[in-house]
Amino acid sequence: MRLSKFADELPVPPVLQPRWKDPFHTYYEVNMTEFKQSLHRELNDTTVWGFEGSYPGPTIEATSGERVFIQWINRLPDKHLLPVDRTVHGAHGNVPEVRTVVHVHGASVEWESDGYPEAWFTRGFQQTGPFFRKPIYRYDNTDRACTLWYHDHALGITRLNVYAGLAGFYLIRDHRERRLNLPSGKYEIPLMIQDKTFKEDGSLYYPEQPEKPVPGLETSIVPEFFGNTILVNGKVWPYLKVEPRKYRFRLLNASNARFYRLKLDSGQLFYQIGTDGGFMPHPIGVREITLAPAERADVIIDFANLAGKKITMTNDAPAPFPAGDPPDEHTGTVMQFRVSLPLSGVDTSVIPAVLLPLPKINEGSAVKIRYLTLNDRQDPYGREWMLLDNKPWDAPVTETPKLGSTEIWCLINLTGDTHPIHLHLIDFQILDRRDFDAERFKKEGVIRYTGPPIPPEPQERGWKDTVRANPNQVTRIIMRFGPYTGLYVWHCHILEHEDYEMMRPYLVIR
Numbered sequence: 001m002r003l004s005k006f007a008d009e010l011p012v013p014p015v016l017q018p019r020w021k022d023p024f025h026t027y028y029e030v031n032m033t034e035f036k037q038s039l040h041r042e043l044n045d046t047t048v049w050g051f052e053g054s055y056p057g058p059t060i061e062a063t064s065g066e067r068v069f070i071q072w073i074n075r076l077p078d079k080h081l082l083p084v085d086r087t088v089h090g091a092h093g094n095v096p097e098v099r100t101v102v103h104v105h106g107a108s109v110e111w112e113s114d115g116y117p118e119a120w121f122t123r124g125f126q127q128t129g130p131f132f133r134k135p136i137y138r139y140d141n142t143d144r145a146c147t148l149w150y151h152d153h154a155l156g157i158t159r160l161n162v163y164a165g166l167a168g169f170y171l172i173r174d175h176r177e178r179r180l181n182l183p184s185g186k187y188e189i190p191l192m193i194q195d196k197t198f199k200e201d202g203s204l205y206y207p208e209q210p211e212k213p214v215p216g217l218e219t220s221i222v223p224e225f226f227g228n229t230i231l232v233n234g235k236v237w238p239y240l241k242v243e244p245r246k247y248r249f250r251l252l253n254a255s256n257a258r259f260y261r262l263k264l265d266s267g268q269l270f271y272q273i274g275t276d277g278g279f280m281p282h283p284i285g286v287r288e289i290t291l292a293p294a295e296r297a298d299v300i301i302d303f304a305n306l307a308g309k310k311i312t313m314t315n316d317a318p319a320p321f322p323a324g325d326p327p328d329e330h331t332g333t334v335m336q337f338r339v340s341l342p343l344s345g346v347d348t349s350v351i352p353a354v355l356l357p358l359p360k361i362n363e364g365s366a367v368k369i370r371y372l373t374l375n376d377r378q379d380p381y382g383r384e385w386m387l388l389d390n391k392p393w394d395a396p397v398t399e400t401p402k403l404g405s406t407e408i409w410c411l412i413n414l415t416g417d418t419h420p421i422h423l424h425l426i427d428f429q430i431l432d433r434r435d436f437d438a439e440r441f442k443k444e445g446v447i448r449y450t451g452p453p454i455p456p457e458p459q460e461r462g463w464k465d466t467v468r469a470n471p472n473q474v475t476r477i478i479m480r481f482g483p484y485t486g487l488y489v490w491h492c493h494i495l496e497h498e499d500y501e502m503m504r505p506y507l508v509i510r
Protein backbone atom coordinates (compact mmCIF):
# COMPACT_ATOMS: atom_id res chain seq x y z
CA MET A 1 0.00 0.00 0.00
CA ARG A 2 1.44 3.34 -1.03
CA LEU A 3 0.12 6.49 0.55
CA SER A 4 0.29 9.84 -1.24
CA LYS A 5 2.85 12.26 0.05
CA PHE A 6 1.99 15.71 1.36
CA ALA A 7 -1.75 14.93 1.44
CA ASP A 8 -2.43 16.06 5.01
CA GLU A 9 -1.52 19.21 6.86
CA LEU A 10 0.96 18.94 9.72
CA PRO A 11 -0.87 18.81 13.06
CA VAL A 12 0.60 20.77 15.95
CA PRO A 13 -0.06 19.09 19.31
CA PRO A 14 -2.09 21.27 21.70
CA VAL A 15 -0.44 22.77 24.78
CA LEU A 16 -1.69 20.98 27.90
CA GLN A 17 -3.64 23.04 30.41
CA PRO A 18 -3.03 22.35 34.13
CA ARG A 19 -5.81 21.15 36.45
CA TRP A 20 -4.76 23.90 38.78
CA LYS A 21 -2.00 26.41 39.15
CA ASP A 22 -1.03 28.72 42.00
CA PRO A 23 2.17 30.68 42.67
CA PHE A 24 3.83 27.62 44.22
CA HIS A 25 2.90 24.72 42.03
CA THR A 26 1.24 23.54 38.88
CA TYR A 27 -0.69 20.29 38.72
CA TYR A 28 -1.50 18.23 35.65
CA GLU A 29 -3.38 15.00 35.16
CA VAL A 30 -2.48 13.10 32.02
CA ASN A 31 -4.50 10.07 30.98
CA MET A 32 -3.11 7.34 28.76
CA THR A 33 -5.86 5.80 26.64
CA GLU A 34 -6.47 3.80 23.48
CA PHE A 35 -8.37 5.54 20.67
CA LYS A 36 -8.60 5.86 16.91
CA GLN A 37 -6.94 8.68 15.01
CA SER A 38 -6.49 9.53 11.35
CA LEU A 39 -2.81 9.30 10.46
CA HIS A 40 -3.34 9.79 6.71
CA ARG A 41 -6.41 10.66 4.65
CA GLU A 42 -6.18 7.51 2.51
CA LEU A 43 -5.88 5.27 5.56
CA ASN A 44 -8.63 3.98 7.85
CA ASP A 45 -8.36 5.49 11.30
CA THR A 46 -5.58 3.81 13.24
CA THR A 47 -5.91 2.49 16.79
CA VAL A 48 -3.16 4.16 18.78
CA TRP A 49 -2.22 4.87 22.38
CA GLY A 50 -1.82 8.45 23.44
CA PHE A 51 -1.95 11.01 26.21
CA GLU A 52 -5.16 12.96 26.80
CA GLY A 53 -6.65 11.48 23.63
CA SER A 54 -3.84 12.80 21.46
CA TYR A 55 -0.94 11.17 19.60
CA PRO A 56 1.61 12.71 19.92
CA GLY A 57 0.63 13.73 23.42
CA PRO A 58 -0.10 17.39 24.17
CA THR A 59 2.94 19.60 24.67
CA ILE A 60 3.74 20.39 28.28
CA GLU A 61 5.28 23.82 28.74
CA ALA A 62 7.06 24.71 31.97
CA THR A 63 9.04 27.74 33.04
CA SER A 64 12.50 27.25 34.49
CA GLY A 65 12.06 27.02 38.27
CA GLU A 66 8.35 26.17 38.10
CA ARG A 67 7.40 23.32 40.40
CA VAL A 68 5.24 20.96 38.40
CA PHE A 69 3.36 17.90 39.63
CA ILE A 70 1.99 15.40 37.15
CA GLN A 71 -0.21 12.40 37.72
CA TRP A 72 0.28 10.07 34.77
CA ILE A 73 -2.77 7.80 34.72
CA ASN A 74 -2.98 4.49 32.90
CA ARG A 75 -6.46 3.93 31.41
CA LEU A 76 -5.25 1.50 28.76
CA PRO A 77 -6.79 -1.90 28.01
CA ASP A 78 -5.39 -5.07 29.61
CA LYS A 79 -4.35 -6.46 26.25
CA HIS A 80 -1.46 -4.89 24.36
CA LEU A 81 -2.03 -3.41 20.92
CA LEU A 82 1.21 -4.99 19.69
CA PRO A 83 2.92 -8.40 20.04
CA VAL A 84 4.59 -8.72 23.47
CA ASP A 85 7.68 -10.92 23.70
CA ARG A 86 7.46 -12.70 27.04
CA THR A 87 11.10 -13.85 26.88
CA VAL A 88 12.39 -10.28 27.19
CA HIS A 89 13.56 -8.99 30.58
CA GLY A 90 10.74 -7.54 32.63
CA ALA A 91 8.01 -9.06 30.44
CA HIS A 92 8.05 -12.62 31.77
CA GLY A 93 4.89 -14.64 32.38
CA ASN A 94 3.99 -13.35 35.82
CA VAL A 95 3.83 -9.61 35.05
CA PRO A 96 0.76 -7.86 33.66
CA GLU A 97 0.90 -7.45 29.89
CA VAL A 98 0.19 -3.72 29.80
CA ARG A 99 2.40 -1.66 32.08
CA THR A 100 3.39 1.99 31.78
CA VAL A 101 5.72 4.46 33.44
CA VAL A 102 6.50 7.90 32.05
CA HIS A 103 9.98 9.40 31.80
CA VAL A 104 10.64 13.02 30.87
CA HIS A 105 13.68 12.60 28.66
CA GLY A 106 16.47 15.05 29.52
CA ALA A 107 14.87 16.37 32.71
CA SER A 108 16.70 16.63 35.98
CA VAL A 109 14.33 15.08 38.52
CA GLU A 110 14.36 13.19 41.82
CA TRP A 111 14.70 9.48 41.15
CA GLU A 112 11.24 8.59 42.47
CA SER A 113 9.73 10.76 39.72
CA ASP A 114 12.11 9.83 36.93
CA GLY A 115 10.12 6.94 35.51
CA TYR A 116 12.40 4.09 36.53
CA PRO A 117 11.62 1.12 34.20
CA GLU A 118 10.57 -1.06 37.13
CA ALA A 119 8.40 1.69 38.64
CA TRP A 120 5.64 0.74 36.20
CA PHE A 121 1.96 0.74 37.02
CA THR A 122 -1.15 -0.77 35.45
CA ARG A 123 -4.61 0.67 34.90
CA GLY A 124 -5.80 2.61 37.93
CA PHE A 125 -2.51 1.74 39.75
CA GLN A 126 -4.01 -1.72 40.43
CA GLN A 127 -0.58 -3.31 40.19
CA THR A 128 2.78 -1.60 40.47
CA GLY A 129 6.38 -2.60 39.81
CA PRO A 130 8.94 -3.17 42.59
CA PHE A 131 10.39 0.35 42.30
CA PHE A 132 7.08 2.23 42.16
CA ARG A 133 7.14 4.91 44.87
CA LYS A 134 4.33 7.40 44.19
CA PRO A 135 1.47 8.12 41.79
CA ILE A 136 2.16 11.87 41.42
CA TYR A 137 5.52 12.83 39.98
CA ARG A 138 7.36 16.02 40.87
CA TYR A 139 9.42 18.07 38.40
CA ASP A 140 11.40 21.02 39.72
CA ASN A 141 12.40 22.21 36.23
CA THR A 142 15.77 23.48 37.39
CA ASP A 143 17.05 23.20 33.82
CA ARG A 144 17.65 26.12 31.46
CA ALA A 145 15.32 26.56 28.46
CA CYS A 146 15.41 23.36 26.43
CA THR A 147 13.49 20.85 24.31
CA LEU A 148 12.60 17.74 26.28
CA TRP A 149 10.10 15.01 25.56
CA TYR A 150 8.12 12.53 27.59
CA HIS A 151 7.56 8.92 26.71
CA ASP A 152 6.85 5.53 28.18
CA HIS A 153 9.77 3.65 29.77
CA ALA A 154 8.24 0.38 31.07
CA LEU A 155 10.74 -2.47 31.30
CA GLY A 156 10.64 -4.88 28.37
CA ILE A 157 7.86 -3.15 26.41
CA THR A 158 9.10 0.41 25.92
CA ARG A 159 9.54 -0.22 22.17
CA LEU A 160 5.89 -1.26 21.88
CA ASN A 161 4.43 1.46 24.11
CA VAL A 162 6.29 4.26 22.32
CA TYR A 163 5.51 2.80 18.89
CA ALA A 164 1.83 2.64 19.90
CA GLY A 165 2.02 6.41 20.42
CA LEU A 166 3.06 7.19 24.00
CA ALA A 167 5.30 10.22 23.38
CA GLY A 168 4.98 14.01 23.57
CA PHE A 169 7.01 17.22 23.89
CA TYR A 170 7.98 18.87 27.18
CA LEU A 171 9.43 22.34 26.72
CA ILE A 172 11.16 24.39 29.39
CA ARG A 173 11.26 28.16 28.84
CA ASP A 174 13.18 30.89 30.65
CA HIS A 175 13.69 34.66 30.67
CA ARG A 176 16.89 34.50 28.61
CA GLU A 177 15.03 32.73 25.86
CA ARG A 178 12.36 35.44 25.84
CA ARG A 179 15.01 38.14 25.47
CA LEU A 180 16.49 36.46 22.39
CA ASN A 181 13.54 37.48 20.21
CA LEU A 182 13.35 34.15 18.39
CA PRO A 183 10.39 33.24 16.17
CA SER A 184 7.59 32.37 18.61
CA GLY A 185 3.87 31.75 18.88
CA LYS A 186 2.56 30.24 15.65
CA TYR A 187 6.07 30.55 14.19
CA GLU A 188 7.51 28.06 16.68
CA ILE A 189 6.56 24.45 15.95
CA PRO A 190 7.74 21.13 17.43
CA LEU A 191 8.36 18.35 14.88
CA MET A 192 8.31 14.77 16.17
CA ILE A 193 9.70 12.46 13.48
CA GLN A 194 8.86 8.74 13.57
CA ASP A 195 8.67 5.79 11.20
CA LYS A 196 5.85 3.28 11.12
CA THR A 197 4.44 0.54 8.93
CA PHE A 198 0.70 0.10 8.37
CA LYS A 199 -1.39 -2.94 7.54
CA GLU A 200 -3.97 -2.70 4.75
CA ASP A 201 -6.73 -1.98 7.26
CA GLY A 202 -4.86 1.01 8.64
CA SER A 203 -3.71 -0.65 11.84
CA LEU A 204 -0.15 -0.43 13.10
CA TYR A 205 2.22 -3.19 12.04
CA TYR A 206 5.00 -4.31 14.34
CA PRO A 207 6.89 -7.52 13.47
CA GLU A 208 6.38 -10.59 15.67
CA GLN A 209 9.56 -12.31 14.55
CA PRO A 210 13.05 -11.29 13.44
CA GLU A 211 14.22 -12.16 9.93
CA LYS A 212 15.12 -15.65 11.09
CA PRO A 213 12.08 -16.84 13.09
CA VAL A 214 12.88 -18.50 16.39
CA PRO A 215 11.45 -22.04 16.63
CA GLY A 216 9.16 -22.48 19.61
CA LEU A 217 8.68 -18.75 20.22
CA GLU A 218 5.40 -17.28 19.05
CA THR A 219 6.56 -13.71 19.42
CA SER A 220 10.16 -12.67 19.36
CA ILE A 221 11.99 -9.39 19.67
CA VAL A 222 13.52 -8.01 16.47
CA PRO A 223 17.05 -6.57 16.55
CA GLU A 224 15.73 -3.20 15.28
CA PHE A 225 12.45 -2.08 13.78
CA PHE A 226 12.37 0.20 10.74
CA GLY A 227 9.04 1.43 9.36
CA ASN A 228 8.46 2.07 5.64
CA THR A 229 6.52 5.31 6.24
CA ILE A 230 7.61 8.56 7.87
CA LEU A 231 5.31 10.54 10.16
CA VAL A 232 5.70 13.99 11.65
CA ASN A 233 3.53 14.84 14.68
CA GLY A 234 1.48 11.72 13.94
CA LYS A 235 0.73 12.42 10.26
CA VAL A 236 2.22 10.53 7.34
CA TRP A 237 4.42 12.78 5.12
CA PRO A 238 2.57 15.98 6.02
CA TYR A 239 2.88 19.46 4.57
CA LEU A 240 3.05 22.74 6.44
CA LYS A 241 1.94 26.06 4.95
CA VAL A 242 4.33 28.80 6.02
CA GLU A 243 4.78 32.54 5.52
CA PRO A 244 7.91 33.86 3.82
CA ARG A 245 9.70 34.52 7.12
CA LYS A 246 11.67 32.78 9.89
CA TYR A 247 10.29 29.81 11.82
CA ARG A 248 11.69 27.96 14.80
CA PHE A 249 11.37 24.16 14.78
CA ARG A 250 12.13 21.73 17.60
CA LEU A 251 13.30 18.65 15.75
CA LEU A 252 12.97 15.37 17.66
CA ASN A 253 13.72 11.87 16.48
CA ALA A 254 11.16 9.76 18.38
CA SER A 255 11.62 6.65 16.22
CA ASN A 256 12.37 3.23 17.65
CA ALA A 257 15.59 2.62 15.72
CA ARG A 258 15.79 4.82 12.60
CA PHE A 259 18.39 7.59 12.36
CA TYR A 260 17.71 10.63 10.19
CA ARG A 261 20.11 12.81 8.25
CA LEU A 262 17.85 15.73 7.41
CA LYS A 263 18.31 18.17 4.53
CA LEU A 264 16.18 20.73 2.72
CA ASP A 265 15.93 20.08 -1.02
CA SER A 266 16.20 23.82 -1.65
CA GLY A 267 19.80 23.48 -0.50
CA GLN A 268 19.23 26.11 2.16
CA LEU A 269 20.65 26.07 5.66
CA PHE A 270 19.21 25.12 8.99
CA TYR A 271 20.34 27.62 11.60
CA GLN A 272 20.81 25.40 14.61
CA ILE A 273 20.44 27.25 17.92
CA GLY A 274 20.12 24.41 20.41
CA THR A 275 21.09 20.82 21.23
CA ASP A 276 19.37 18.28 23.52
CA GLY A 277 19.96 20.36 26.64
CA GLY A 278 19.36 23.94 25.50
CA PHE A 279 20.94 26.78 23.58
CA MET A 280 24.35 26.58 21.95
CA PRO A 281 26.82 29.45 22.45
CA HIS A 282 26.25 30.64 18.85
CA PRO A 283 23.93 29.60 16.04
CA ILE A 284 25.51 27.49 13.32
CA GLY A 285 24.38 27.24 9.72
CA VAL A 286 24.30 23.60 8.61
CA ARG A 287 23.09 21.85 5.45
CA GLU A 288 22.29 18.60 7.21
CA ILE A 289 21.37 17.49 10.69
CA THR A 290 21.86 13.96 11.94
CA LEU A 291 19.50 12.78 14.65
CA ALA A 292 19.73 9.40 16.33
CA PRO A 293 16.68 8.19 18.26
CA ALA A 294 15.95 10.64 21.13
CA GLU A 295 18.29 13.39 19.87
CA ARG A 296 16.89 16.90 19.37
CA ALA A 297 17.95 19.96 17.43
CA ASP A 298 16.46 23.42 17.90
CA VAL A 299 16.62 25.14 14.50
CA ILE A 300 15.50 28.22 12.62
CA ILE A 301 14.58 27.96 8.94
CA ASP A 302 14.24 31.21 7.01
CA PHE A 303 11.61 31.10 4.24
CA ALA A 304 11.99 34.80 3.34
CA ASN A 305 12.22 35.38 -0.44
CA LEU A 306 10.87 31.89 -1.07
CA ALA A 307 7.19 32.80 -1.56
CA GLY A 308 5.47 30.26 -3.82
CA LYS A 309 8.16 27.61 -3.31
CA LYS A 310 7.71 24.08 -2.00
CA ILE A 311 10.60 22.76 0.05
CA THR A 312 10.93 19.12 1.00
CA MET A 313 12.77 17.93 4.08
CA THR A 314 14.60 14.74 3.11
CA ASN A 315 16.46 11.97 4.90
CA ASP A 316 19.46 10.03 3.63
CA ALA A 317 20.57 8.17 6.77
CA PRO A 318 21.20 4.44 6.24
CA ALA A 319 19.27 1.96 8.38
CA PRO A 320 20.77 0.45 10.44
CA PHE A 321 23.17 3.35 10.95
CA PRO A 322 25.80 3.81 9.69
CA ALA A 323 26.41 0.67 7.59
CA GLY A 324 22.87 -0.32 6.53
CA ASP A 325 20.81 0.32 3.40
CA PRO A 326 20.20 3.88 2.24
CA PRO A 327 16.56 5.00 2.48
CA ASP A 328 14.28 4.62 -0.56
CA GLU A 329 12.19 7.45 -2.05
CA HIS A 330 9.63 6.90 0.72
CA THR A 331 11.73 6.71 3.85
CA GLY A 332 13.95 9.35 2.24
CA THR A 333 11.09 11.86 2.41
CA VAL A 334 10.03 13.48 5.68
CA MET A 335 7.67 16.42 5.03
CA GLN A 336 7.09 19.48 2.86
CA PHE A 337 7.05 23.20 3.60
CA ARG A 338 4.80 25.26 1.31
CA VAL A 339 5.61 28.94 1.34
CA SER A 340 2.02 29.75 0.40
CA LEU A 341 0.75 32.01 3.19
CA PRO A 342 0.94 35.79 2.85
CA LEU A 343 3.28 37.54 5.25
CA SER A 344 0.99 38.62 8.08
CA GLY A 345 3.37 41.29 9.38
CA VAL A 346 7.00 42.35 9.34
CA ASP A 347 9.22 39.56 10.67
CA THR A 348 11.00 41.22 13.58
CA SER A 349 12.36 37.97 15.03
CA VAL A 350 16.10 37.39 14.76
CA ILE A 351 18.77 34.73 14.61
CA PRO A 352 20.88 36.13 17.46
CA ALA A 353 24.66 36.15 17.01
CA VAL A 354 25.13 35.16 20.63
CA LEU A 355 22.85 32.74 22.47
CA LEU A 356 24.10 31.38 25.79
CA PRO A 357 27.65 30.82 27.04
CA LEU A 358 28.62 27.18 27.43
CA PRO A 359 30.82 26.67 30.50
CA LYS A 360 33.18 23.89 29.48
CA ILE A 361 33.60 21.09 32.00
CA ASN A 362 37.33 20.80 32.62
CA GLU A 363 38.74 17.31 32.00
CA GLY A 364 41.07 17.79 34.95
CA SER A 365 38.10 18.05 37.30
CA ALA A 366 37.07 14.43 36.69
CA VAL A 367 37.62 12.23 39.72
CA LYS A 368 36.79 9.02 37.91
CA ILE A 369 37.17 7.63 34.40
CA ARG A 370 34.98 4.66 33.53
CA TYR A 371 35.64 2.40 30.56
CA LEU A 372 32.34 0.90 29.42
CA THR A 373 31.89 -1.46 26.49
CA LEU A 374 28.93 -1.77 24.14
CA ASN A 375 28.62 -5.45 23.27
CA ASP A 376 26.85 -7.58 20.72
CA ARG A 377 26.21 -11.15 21.85
CA GLN A 378 23.78 -13.97 21.17
CA ASP A 379 21.10 -15.19 23.52
CA PRO A 380 20.31 -18.92 23.94
CA TYR A 381 17.82 -18.68 21.02
CA GLY A 382 20.50 -17.30 18.70
CA ARG A 383 19.03 -13.81 18.73
CA GLU A 384 21.05 -10.63 18.83
CA TRP A 385 21.60 -9.58 22.42
CA MET A 386 23.02 -6.13 23.04
CA LEU A 387 24.64 -5.35 26.37
CA LEU A 388 26.35 -2.49 28.17
CA ASP A 389 29.65 -3.39 29.81
CA ASN A 390 28.81 -7.05 29.10
CA LYS A 391 26.19 -7.02 31.84
CA PRO A 392 22.45 -7.61 31.68
CA TRP A 393 19.90 -5.31 33.32
CA ASP A 394 19.58 -7.54 36.40
CA ALA A 395 23.28 -7.60 37.31
CA PRO A 396 24.21 -5.61 40.45
CA VAL A 397 24.71 -1.85 40.03
CA THR A 398 28.29 -1.07 39.02
CA GLU A 399 28.16 2.64 38.16
CA THR A 400 27.88 4.57 41.45
CA PRO A 401 29.05 8.17 40.91
CA LYS A 402 29.20 10.47 43.93
CA LEU A 403 26.84 13.41 44.18
CA GLY A 404 28.55 16.53 42.85
CA SER A 405 31.50 14.66 41.35
CA THR A 406 32.66 14.87 37.75
CA GLU A 407 33.35 11.73 35.73
CA ILE A 408 34.45 10.84 32.23
CA TRP A 409 32.79 7.85 30.61
CA CYS A 410 34.60 6.19 27.70
CA LEU A 411 32.08 4.28 25.59
CA ILE A 412 33.94 1.50 23.80
CA ASN A 413 31.74 0.34 20.93
CA LEU A 414 32.52 -3.26 19.93
CA THR A 415 29.43 -3.66 17.72
CA GLY A 416 28.74 -2.76 14.09
CA ASP A 417 26.06 -0.17 14.87
CA THR A 418 26.00 3.36 16.18
CA HIS A 419 24.20 3.36 19.54
CA PRO A 420 22.63 6.55 20.91
CA ILE A 421 23.63 6.34 24.57
CA HIS A 422 21.41 8.26 26.99
CA LEU A 423 21.99 9.01 30.66
CA HIS A 424 19.10 10.01 32.86
CA LEU A 425 19.33 12.91 35.36
CA ILE A 426 22.28 14.81 33.90
CA ASP A 427 23.45 16.63 30.80
CA PHE A 428 26.96 15.92 29.56
CA GLN A 429 29.43 17.34 27.09
CA ILE A 430 31.08 15.29 24.38
CA LEU A 431 34.87 15.42 24.68
CA ASP A 432 35.88 13.46 21.60
CA ARG A 433 35.67 10.26 19.60
CA ARG A 434 38.65 8.19 18.62
CA ASP A 435 39.16 5.22 16.30
CA PHE A 436 40.55 2.09 17.93
CA ASP A 437 41.26 -1.54 17.08
CA ALA A 438 38.05 -3.27 18.19
CA GLU A 439 39.23 -6.77 17.19
CA ARG A 440 42.33 -6.41 19.30
CA PHE A 441 40.25 -5.13 22.20
CA LYS A 442 38.00 -8.20 22.00
CA LYS A 443 41.08 -10.48 22.17
CA GLU A 444 43.28 -8.65 24.63
CA GLY A 445 41.04 -6.18 26.42
CA VAL A 446 43.31 -3.24 25.69
CA ILE A 447 42.50 -0.08 23.76
CA ARG A 448 44.90 0.57 20.90
CA TYR A 449 43.97 3.85 19.22
CA THR A 450 44.38 3.97 15.47
CA GLY A 451 43.70 7.67 14.97
CA PRO A 452 43.73 11.04 16.67
CA PRO A 453 40.87 12.27 18.90
CA ILE A 454 38.06 13.74 16.78
CA PRO A 455 36.23 16.69 18.37
CA PRO A 456 32.42 16.58 18.50
CA GLU A 457 30.60 17.78 15.38
CA PRO A 458 29.62 21.47 15.43
CA GLN A 459 25.97 20.42 15.88
CA GLU A 460 26.92 18.52 19.07
CA ARG A 461 28.81 21.35 20.77
CA GLY A 462 26.35 22.05 23.57
CA TRP A 463 24.63 20.26 26.41
CA LYS A 464 23.71 16.71 25.41
CA ASP A 465 21.84 13.86 27.06
CA THR A 466 22.16 11.38 24.18
CA VAL A 467 25.38 10.71 22.29
CA ARG A 468 26.05 8.69 19.17
CA ALA A 469 28.65 6.07 20.04
CA ASN A 470 29.94 4.93 16.64
CA PRO A 471 31.34 1.50 15.81
CA ASN A 472 35.12 1.10 16.18
CA GLN A 473 35.33 4.30 18.17
CA VAL A 474 35.78 5.23 21.80
CA THR A 475 33.41 8.10 22.58
CA ARG A 476 34.25 10.17 25.64
CA ILE A 477 31.68 12.20 27.56
CA ILE A 478 32.10 14.29 30.71
CA MET A 479 29.47 15.18 33.30
CA ARG A 480 28.86 16.24 36.87
CA PHE A 481 26.38 14.09 38.77
CA GLY A 482 23.59 15.84 40.64
CA PRO A 483 21.62 17.60 41.99
CA TYR A 484 19.85 14.46 43.23
CA THR A 485 21.02 11.14 44.62
CA GLY A 486 19.23 7.91 43.83
CA LEU A 487 18.65 5.22 41.28
CA TYR A 488 18.65 6.16 37.59
CA VAL A 489 19.40 4.40 34.31
CA TRP A 490 21.67 4.74 31.32
CA HIS A 491 20.85 2.96 28.10
CA CYS A 492 20.90 2.77 24.34
CA HIS A 493 17.93 4.67 22.89
CA ILE A 494 17.36 2.25 20.04
CA LEU A 495 14.23 0.96 21.73
CA GLU A 496 14.67 -2.65 20.65
CA HIS A 497 18.16 -2.56 22.19
CA GLU A 498 16.96 -0.85 25.35
CA ASP A 499 14.33 -3.57 25.81
CA TYR A 500 16.86 -6.38 25.23
CA GLU A 501 18.87 -5.42 27.12
CA MET A 502 21.13 -2.55 26.53
CA MET A 503 20.18 -0.74 29.70
CA ARG A 504 21.79 -0.54 33.11
CA PRO A 505 20.86 1.00 36.43
CA TYR A 506 23.19 3.57 37.95
CA LEU A 507 23.18 4.99 41.44
CA VAL A 508 24.16 8.50 42.49
CA ILE A 509 25.48 8.19 46.04
CA ARG A 510 26.31 10.67 48.75
Ligand SMILES: [Cu+2]
Binds near residue numbers: 492493497502
Ligand atom coordinates in the same frame (compact mmCIF):
# COMPACT_ATOMS: atom_id res chain seq x y z
CU1 LIG B 1 21.84 0.22 20.71
